Amino acid sequence: MARKSIEERLAQLDAQRKTLQARLTKDERARDTRRKVLLGALVLHRIEDGNEASADYLRDFIQRELPGFLTRETDKVLFDDLIGSDKAAK
Structure with missing residues (x-):
């Protein structure tokens, strides 16, 4: 079995890092959107029923x-x- 060169391993790790960073960014955007929706729902609820x-x-x-x-x-x-x-x- 041929071992990967250091450059190949670094490239693979960099690709994994980019994938994980993209996932993190997506999760942060989803969390931010959910917070805004819930806060808006609270405000509208208080205006209508408070x-x-x-x-x-x-x-x-x-x-x-x-x-x-x-x-x-x-x-x-x-x-x-x-x-x-x-x-x-x-």
Whole structure:
């Protein structure tokens, strides 16, 4: 059985490293997306079903901050119910 050269072994290890790094990056993106979805679900739940004071606070915060955070018109349309059509048009 022929032994692999050091260069071949290094190349194999580098390929494994790249594969593992890609998997890690994918897992981190998936985790980040899940956190955002869950946080958004919590905020929407509190606005819809929470006590009036916290719902009003969140609604005011979203109406104040979200229009400046969103850059695409298609995104603004998604939140039209929260920020209002007049604010989405700005």
